Amino acid sequence: MIERLFQQNVAWAKAKTAQDPEYFMRLSRLQAPKYLWIGCSDSRVPADAITGLQPGEIFVHRNVANLAHPADLNYLSVLQFAIDGLKVEHVIVCGHYGCGGVRAAVERSQHGLIDNWLQPIRDTAERNAAELEAIPEETERLKRLCELSVIRQVGRVCEATPVQDAWLRGQTLSVHGWVYGLEDGLLRSLNCSRSGIA
Numbered sequence: 282m283i284e285r286l287f288q289q290n291v292a293w294a295k296a297k298t299a300q301d302p303e304y305f306m307r308l309s310r311l312q313a314p315k316y317l318w319i320g321c322s323d324s325r326v327p328a329d330a331i332t333g334l335q336p337g338e339i340f341v342h343r344n345v346a347n348l349a350h351p352a353d354l355n356y357l358s359v360l361q362f363a364i365d366g367l368k369v370e371h372v373i374v375c376g377h378y379g380c381g382g383v384r385a386a387v388e389r390s391q392h393g394l395i396d397n398w399l400q401p402i403r404d405t406a407e408r409n410a411a412e413l414e415a416i417p418e419e420t421e422r423l424k425r426l427c428e429l430s431v432i433r434q435v436g437r438v439c440e441a442t443p444v445q446d447a448w449l450r451g452q453t454l455s456v457h458g459w460v461y462g463l464e465d466g467l468l469r470s471l472n473c474s475r476s477g478i479a
């Protein structure tokens with residue numbers, strides 16, 4: 282089963298080189314992506330495939346339930362390098378409906394270590410309890426929680442030092458919140474984009 286990945290890799294590299302003999306040489310010298318994607322680890326939400334982007338065009342950070350923890354050195358390092366080093370112009374926080382992380386966050390049962398990771402989602406659920414409790418259907422309620430969590434993470438990204446510093450020095454940078462539908466393959470904007478200090 283694992284051998285198949287090497288076979289597919291060789292076939293892919295051959296096909297790319299046949300189309301464009303300079304492809305890998307050119308890509309190996311430079312990456313100049315305009316976008317940073319902060320998305321869920323879910324295997325059904327591949328950033329480049331669903332946005333139609335090629336290798337080299339989107340810098341990607343993924344974790345369970347697409348969270349922007351203010352003390353997560355991994356996420357902060359990616360964010361800083363994307364903004365200061367690569368000069369990306371757009372940071373996209375993308376959640377998805379049917380997210381297992383969002384569901385697990387608000388289930389009564391315990392899941393171990395991941396419950397700590399998912400704490401910001403419970404926090405978002407508590408902050409928006411009135412709106413969420415007014416939605417009778419559970420699937421719809423969880424969909425709304427997916428959206429609210431993305432909006433909250435956009436706020437956290439905007440508060441992060443690399444973003445604040447970029448805006449203070451006048452660098453072009455927008456932060457967006459999107460949600461992806463597993464059932465229709467479509468992205469939706471949550472209309473919470475920001476392009477400067479509020």
Ligand code: CO
Pocket residue numbers: 321322323345346347377379380381382383
């Ligand atoms: Co997910």
